[in-house]
Amino acid sequence: MILCITCYSCDDPYKDTVFKVYDVQPAATYLQSRPDDFSEWVKVLKYGDLFNAVNRAEDAFTVLAPTNDAVLRFYEKKGVTSIEDLGYEYARTLATYHVINDSIDREDFVKSGELPGRTLSGDALKVSFGSEGGDKSIYINKEAHVSELAIRTANGRVYVLDDVLSPAVETIYAKLVEKGNYKIFCEALEKTTWSDSLSVVNSVLEGPLGMRVELRKYFTVFAVSDAIFAKEGINSFSYLTAKVGALTNDYELPNNELNRFMAYHIMDGERTLESLRTFPKPFDRETWEYRKMLNTKATNDLILISESGLNDGVKFIEEQADEIVKNGYIQPIDGYLPVKTEFEPIPVIFDFCDYPEVSSYIAAKGKGQLYQQVSRDDADTYTALTKFIGRQEIVPQVSSYKIEMGPGGTLASDWSYLSYCTKGASTSGNWTKLMNNDALVVNIGYNGTLDLTIPPILAGKYRITLYYAYDPSMKFIGAREEGSQAGLTNFRLDSKRLKGGDNKRIYDGKTGDVQDCFNTPLTSDLSGVETLFEFTTTTSHTLNVVVVDPAASSHNKFRMYFDYILFEPVIE
Numbered sequence: 001m002i003l004c005i006t007c008y009s010c011d012d013p014y015k016d017t018v019f020k021v022y023d024v025q026p027a028a029t030y031l032q033s034r035p036d037d038f039s040e041w042v043k044v045l046k047y048g049d050l051f052n053a054v055n056r057a058e059d060a061f062t063v064l065a066p067t068n069d070a071v072l073r074f075y076e077k078k079g080v081t082s083i084e085d086l087g088y089e090y091a092r093t094l095a096t097y098h099v100i101n102d103s104i105d106r107e108d109f110v111k112s113g114e115l116p117g118r119t120l121s122g123d124a125l126k127v128s129f130g131s132e133g134g135d136k137s138i139y140i141n142k143e144a145h146v147s148e149l150a151i152r153t154a155n156g157r158v159y160v161l162d163d164v165l166s167p168a169v170e171t172i173y174a175k176l177v178e179k180g181n182y183k184i185f186c187e188a189l190e191k192t193t194w195s196d197s198l199s200v201v202n203s204v205l206e207g208p209l210g211m212r213v214e215l216r217k218y219f220t221v222f223a224v225s226d227a228i229f230a231k232e233g234i235n236s237f238s239y240l241t242a243k244v245g246a247l248t249n250d251y252e253l254p255n256n257e258l259n260r261f262m263a264y265h266i267m268d269g270e271r272t273l274e275s276l277r278t279f280p281k282p283f284d285r286e287t288w289e290y291r292k293m294l295n296t297k298a299t300n301d302l303i304l305i306s307e308s309g310l311n312d313g314v315k316f317i318e319e320q321a322d323e324i325v326k327n328g329y330i331q332p333i334d335g336y337l338p339v340k341t342e343f344e345p346i347p348v349i350f351d352f353c354d355y356p357e358v359s360s361y362i363a364a365k366g367k368g369q370l371y372q373q374v375s376r377d378d379a380d381t382y383t384a385l386t387k388f389i390g391r392q393e394i395v396p397q398v399s400s401y402k403i404e405m406g407p408g409g410t411l412a413s414d415w416s417y418l419s420y421c422t423k424g425a426s427t428s429g430n431w432t433k434l435m436n437n438d439a440l441v442v443n444i445g446y447n448g449t450l451d452l453t454i455p456p457i458l459a460g461k462y463r464i465t466l467y468y469a470y471d472p473s474m475k476f477i478g479a480r481e482e483g484s485q486a487g488l489t490n491f492r493l494d495s496k497r498l499k500g501g502d503n504k505r506i507y508d509g510k511t512g513d514v515q516d517c518f519n520t521p522l523t524s525d526l527s528g529v530e531t532l533f534e535f536t537t538t539t540s541h542t543l544n545v546v547v548v549d550p551a552a553s554s555h556n557k558f559r560m561y562f563d564y565i566l567f568e569p570v571i572e
Contacts, residue, residue, distance in 0.1 A: 026055040027063045027153045028342055037160070040071035044083045048095035050120075054155075060103035061156040062117070064125075066164045067147075074164040096120035097167040097235050102158050102368070105152035106451045108216050108376065110138060113566040116370050120214055123168045124270065141165060141324060141536065168326045172221050173198040175325045185235045191251045192259045194266060194297075201327050204569060215398070216360045218555040219328040220271035222310070222337060232336040244338065254299055263298035264339045268330050269356030273321040276305060291298045291346050295455040298541045301339055302456055304346075311340050340551035341538075345460040345569035350543075352440035352452070352562045353420055355400040361385065362420055365397070369422040372436040382441065384416035401452050406445030415559045418450075428512030431469060439469050439561040442545070446553040449543040454493075454565075456539065461532040464498065464522040466491070469561035477551065477558065478510035484551035487560055491522055492544040499531040500524045503548070506560065517563065532570055 028051045031038040045051040051184045054061050066074070075081055083091050102117035109115065115125045124179040128136040130145075138146040140161065148160035173195045176182045189195040200217045234240050248257040253259060279292050294303040311314040314335035323330040353372075361384060362371040369381040386396050386403065396403060401418060410417065419441040423431045425522060442450060476482045486508035491501030501522035535541070543565075 024152065024154045026155045027061055027158055028052070028055045030151070030153045030158060031065055038065055040083075044071070044091055045095050046094075047083050047088065048091035050092070050095040050099065054099055056155065059101065059155060062100040062102060062104045062109075062115075063156065064098040064100075064161055064165065065143070065158055066161045067100070070144075070161060070163050082176040093121060093167050093169065095166075097123060097165055098116055098161075100125070100183070101156075104150075105157065109150060109157075109159065114272065115140075116373075116376070121167065122364065123326065124324060124363075125165075126324060127273075134301050145459050168324050170325055171199045172219055172325050172330060173326050175323070175330060176223060176312060177219075179225065182223060183239055183404075184226055184229050184234065184237055185224050188240060188258060188262050189261060191237070192262045193252050193371075194235075194258070194259075194262050197297075198266070198327070215357060216364065217327055218268070218270045218356055218360060220267045220269060221328070221330055222265040222267075222333045223330050224333060224336065228334060228336065234336070236336050239465070243336075259299045260301065260339050264296050264301055265304070265337060266297040267294060268297065269359055271331070272317065272329065273316055273331065276316070276331070291342075293346065293348060293455075293458075295540075300456045300537075301341070301459070302343065302538070303337075304340070304343055310337060319564040330556065339561075343458055345458045345462075345570065345571075348455075348457050348500055348567040349435065349564050350454050350567065351435055351564045353438050355398065357400050358385070358420060360567045361398050364422070372421065372438055374427075374437050375422045375424045378422050379424045380421055380427060380431075381424060382415070382419045382421050385418045385420055386416060401450060403444055403451075404449045406448035406547065406553055408446050410443055410445045410448075410553060410558075411556040412561075413443070413556040415441055417443050419443075419507075421561065427515065429512075430517050431515040433517040434469060435467065435564045439563050441559050441561055442547070443559040444547055444552070446547065448547045448552065450547075452543050452545075454541045454543050457535050457567055458569070459535050459538050460569050461534045461572065462523075463530070463543045463570055464493075464501075464533055465519050465566045465568070466504075466506070466522050467517065467519045467566065468506060468562055470507060470512065470516045470518060471561070472515070473557050474507065474559075475511045476555065477549070478507040481553060482510070483554050484558070485549045488547075488549040489560070490544075490546040490548060492546075493533065494541050495544065496532060497534075498522045499529075519566075522565075 025033060028045060034144065034206050042051065045054065054063055078086065080086055099120045100117045101120055104116055109127065112127055112129065115127060118124060125140055128139050128142050130139055134477050140146065144161045144163035144165050145163050146159055151158040162568055164222040170178060173189060177183050177186050189198065198219060198221065203215050203217050229240065232243065237469065241258055244257045244261045246256060248256065250256055291304060291306045294305055296303055303313050305311060310333065314333050314337050317332040317334050359371045360370065366383045367381055368377055369383065375381040385398055385401065403418060421439045421441050423434055423437055444450060457513045477487050478486045480486050486505035487507055489504050491498050491504060504520065506520060525535055
């Protein structure tokens with residue numbers, strides 16, 4: 001709507017000037033106001049029961065709106081003439097795939113990689129750039145060109161597409177079968193039953209009192225095509241079993257050679273090519289910049305990734321990388337990748353929040369923040385990973401953490417019992433040093449326990465260091481005031497005592513006026529005497545944390561921020 005205003009004041013410099021005042025509409029109404037461009041997409045939204053939803057004033061949306069020409073080309077491709085021909089369920093899937101439950105401004109939108117936030121269908125979308133240059137070269141999922149950017153509406157932004165996005169409806173396994181050039185790989189997935197796992201989209205976490213939490217499942221698969229296998233002389237499934245040394249056909253057993261080989265190509269969680277090539281850099285050391293270990297679904301078997309590729313040889317096929325499917329990513333590789341067991345120990349960083357389930361939960365339930373990214377809000381953002389029933393019954397929302405509340409419980413506070421925290425855009429002090437921009441906030445009371453699994457670490461002796469964060473509201477902890485013992489905590493690995501982690505006063509002397517990050521050794525005592533921790537085998541481990549600070553049950557501002565643990569190999 002346009003309202004014309006004429007001003008008649010004698011002293012007004014804008015006398016006789018006509019101003020246009022635009023009535024800013026919600027997203028769906030805005031699209032309806034441009035019938036020459038979006039009448040067909042409005043039909044999709046209405047038929048899929050989403051038109052009124054994206055008009056809700058209390059929500060913020062990013063709507064990806066294909067033009068009429070785009071929709072009509074899509075119908076022609078599908079062999080139909082209207083959205084009704086495809087049915088309600090398909091219309092609903094199509095519509096929700098084009099709406100993100102967050103308002104993404106232009107600056108955040110044009111960054112290469114995954115868009116902030118998930119679609120209403122729970123899927124990730126990826127921005128890439130063509131050869132045209134500038135704003136004219138922006139594409140979504142490498143298939144839909146963006147022709148208009150960040151049109152402001154009353155409840156978000158609209159981005160105009162010259163093509164309709166194809167919803168991610170296939171799972172990893174279904175997509176590999178559909179592609180047709182992964183026949184050997186797919187047959188091996190079937191025979192080992194990994195095809196079942198790669199066909200799962202949702203899993204259910206069972207809690208006490210019959211509570212059920214539904215979680216999205218995500219995987220990343222390093223896929224080997226038939227052509228790549230052929231280069232190794234592998235021209236059929238039987239050739240593959242012979243190559244990997246599978247002497248029996250009990251392929252479903254985890255220790256079967258074929259099963260291990262296939263599991264070695266599968267990871268939990270969504271891993272883009274960019275994330276796979278991003279190395280942790282807490283120190284200015286060459287080791288940190290070029291190498292890291294990846295945990296695979298093959299029990300206790302690791303992949304080394306460096307600038308020279310997987311296990312220093314096999315590379316990603318970049319032009320085919322980051323294929324988005326319903327339950328993760330397909331990452332094609334250019335070589336045969338046998339299970340490797342002999343590695344020289346390298347430093348390992350264990351991030352307290354680096355779990356696929358946490359990533360999935362934050363994507364679905366996070367309070368405006370993105371997983372492992374700085375919150376677009378100025379303030380730090382917290383999302384509870386647990387719920388509380390009664391006085392001591394904790395209900396985890398993810399299965400990555402096992403928690404037992406201390407007998408005295410905790411006082412009511414602004415912090416949940418276990419929370420995911422991302423630093424805000426205006427975060428002060430040295431919280432900029434947080435690994436992956438996040439921390440795990442622990443508030444489980446006196447004698448409360450937290451158990452969590454650490455990924456496999458190569459056998460050897462290690463120096464172990466805890467990295468953690470501090471907030472000025474925690475001064476009383478560092479000063480040992482108001483009943484606190486400086487965050488007194490015990491740390492164990494596989495039930496084994498860490499000399500420097502026994503009765504550790506984590507926050508002792510930390511009384512600054514700004515947010516800060518610190519570290520403390522868990523393998524050396526206060527006098528500096530070091531006792532290295534030895535892992536005798538390459539396997540996953542259990543970290544046990546017991547909070548023994550009385551203030552954990554008596555002070556409403558008590559909590560601890562755990563960032564990561566550094567395992568540094570020591571060659572004696």
